[in-house]
Amino acid sequence: MAETPVRIPSGRLSLASSSEQIALGPLDGRYRPAVAPLVDYLSEAALNRDRVAVEVEWFIHLTKNSVLPGTQPLSEEQESGLRAIVTEFDGDSVTELAEIEAVTVHDVKAVEYYIGRRLEALGLSRLTALVHFGCTSEDINNLSYALGIKGAVEEVWLPAARKLVEQIAAMARENRDVPMLSRTHGQPATPTTLGKELAVMAHRLGRQLDRIERTEFLGKINGATGDFAAHVASVPSADWQQVAKSFVEGLGLTWNPLTTQIESHDWQAELYADMARFNRILHNVCTDVWSYISIGYFAQIPVAGATGSSTMPHKVNPIRFENAEANLEISSALLDTLGATLVTSRWQRDLTDSSSQRNIGVAFGHSLLAISNVARGLGGLDVAENVLASDLDQNWEVLAEAIQMVMRAEAIAGVPGMDNPYERLKDLTRGHRVDAARMKEFVSGLGLSSDAEARLLALTPASYNGIAGTLVDHLR
Known part of the structure; x- marks a missing residue:
């Protein structure tokens, strides 16, 4: 008979009903410290705070410019009081908004009512209708x-x-x-x-x-x-x-x-x-x-103290x-x-x-x-x-490009014996490792002009990089 498989308790109910915050996604769990600064801008709570801010500023904008008949600019105290609704937005505010939304079943309408509740204390209950005026969500x-x-x-x-x-x-x-x-x-x-x-x-x-x-x-x-x-x-x-x-x-x-x-x-x-x-x-x-x-x-x-591999130290x-x-x-x-x-x-x-x-x-x-x-x-x-x-020194064949280009330039300048440079370098290097001695021997036997030969004999894989270092200066 087959053995009964061991059953590991899932703990589903205990985790789901836990009072501790247990994150479903890694950004709100394991990696929270690295991404925490984004919470103040892109979380649901931040969105609701910004909704409150937009509604408040629209209210102030309409009164400041007396856009509607019967309105006039607010006092400094009233403006400050309205903006304090935003600056004082906190965990309790999130909870209150959620309670309002449970009734309205509409997140932006909940924001409108949330602000409306605070107008009386500012002496602005007469202007409750101005909150969300002319706006769609x-x-x-x-x-x-x-x-x-x-x-x-x-x-x-x-x-x-x-x-x-x-x-x-x-x-x-x-x-x-x-x-x-x-x-x-x-x-x-x-x-x-x-x-x-x-x-x-x-x-x-x-x-x-x-x-x-x-x-x-x-x-x-x-x-x-x-x-x-x-x-x-x-x-x-x-x-x-x-x-x-x-x-x-x-x-x-x-x-x-x-x-x-x-x-x-x-x-x-x-x-x-x-x-x-x-x-x-x-x-x-x-x-x-x-x-x-x-x-x-x-x-x-x-x-x-860090572990690189659990089994390979x-x-x-x-x-x-x-x-x-x-x-x-x-x-x-x-x-x-x-x-x-x-x-x-x-x-x-x-x-x-x-x-x-x-x-x-x-x-x-x-x-x-x-x-x-x-x-x-x-x-x-x-x-x-x-x-x-070390890697450079083991790959002298990379100089083949430089040598054949010098040979081309020499041919254009009229130096004899510079025919088929690519093919000659291909025969020398393709499928072969070429060390420094063999490469210098090859260069010395080409019949280059003295200046060209001297330049190539001085060249090494480590020095054959053009103006690479100078190009770094293009960085701002």
């Missing part, structure tokens, strides 16, 4: 998301990405003249310098950050289908386009004058495409550095770069999906964007986590210059 949501995303990009993600790129650039400058064998198609090729190759990485990443830095964060506040219909019907005397434009721009956003019920989210798709491209270039950095570690160009600095695994690869792939997949989904909305409105946008923080989080891991990984590397030098 998406007027508040699009501005709140724009503010949150803008803050997350400018205050959290972009500074971390810039710091990482500068870290790579600093490594490039430090190693600008360290010779390194290139490996085009994985094969020994014309040498370069480690610094120049790192500079290429930093330059590519920096270009994407420049694009992201120029992002336009668009917003609108124009009613249920983008036509200011309710606004004009209720207060036809107001210049509603100017009211809306000045309000959106006053929030630090770019006004979008032409929308349906939703702001079209095209700017978000543009941003996410640039971020995903940054992610993929950084992924390329990870795979390259991982490969350099595997062939010994970089040595990993052991961390006292000698190992220090490049886990920071592997972790980053996975998180960059997840982030890019989410950013691609967001960009593809958000640019489409049926007719004047559907709700596909609502669920999609709740994952913006997740996409940002996986990217930020990867940036953190790459920075930590790079910080734990030493350049093994002896390995780099």
Whole structure:
């Protein structure tokens, strides 16, 4: 008879009902410290705080400009009191909003009522109807998301990405003249310098950050289908386009004058495409550095007490770069999906964007986590210059390119005996290892001009890297 399999208690009920916060996803659990700064911009609580902020500022904007008959500018105390609703938004506020939403079954309506409850204490109960005046939910949501995303990009993600790129650039400058064998198609090729190759990485990443830095964060506040219909019907005397434009721009956003019920989210798709491209270039950095570690160009600095492998004590695994690869792939997949989904909305409105946008923080989080891991990984590397030098010295055949190009130049200058340079070098080097002595012997027998021969005899794999080090100066 077959043995009865051992059953391991699942603990499902005890975990699900636990009073402790047990995260379903890794960003809110294992990796929370690395992504915590995003919580203040892209969490559900941050979204609700920003909704409150937009509603409050709209209320103040309408009164300050006396847009509606019967309104007048608020006192400084009243304005401060309204803005305190935002600055004092905390865990209790989140709980209260959730209780209101349980009744309204509508998150933005809950925000309207939340603010309304606080007007009497400010002597503004007469203006309760002014909260959410002329607005559809998406007027508040699009501005709140724009503010949150803008803050997350400018205050959290972009500074971390810039710091990482500068870290790579600093490594490039430090190693600008360290010779390194290139490996085009994985094969020994014309040498370069480690610094120049790192500079290429930093330059590519920096270009994407420049694009992201120029992002336009668009917003609108124009009613249920983008036509200011309710606004004009209720207060036809107001210049509603100017009211809306000045309000959106006053929030630090770019006004979008032409929308349906939703702001079209095209700017978000543009941003996410640039971020995903940054992610993929950084992924390329990870795979390259991982490969350099595997062939010994970089040595990993052991961390006292850390375990490299559970069974092989000698190992220090490049886990920071592997972790980053996975998180960059997840982030890019989410950013691609967001960009593809958000640019489409049926007719004047559907709700596909609502669920999609709740994952913006997740996409940002996986990217930020990867940036953190790459920075930590790079910080734990030493350049093994002896390995780099040894690799170069074992591949003298890479000078074949230089020799045949000098022969071509000599032929053009009229030096005899320089025919078939490529073929002659191919016969010498293809399928063979050529050491220094054999290469110098070959050069000496070519009949080159004395200047050309001297230049080639002085050349080594370590010195054959053109102006690679100088190119590092193109980094800002």
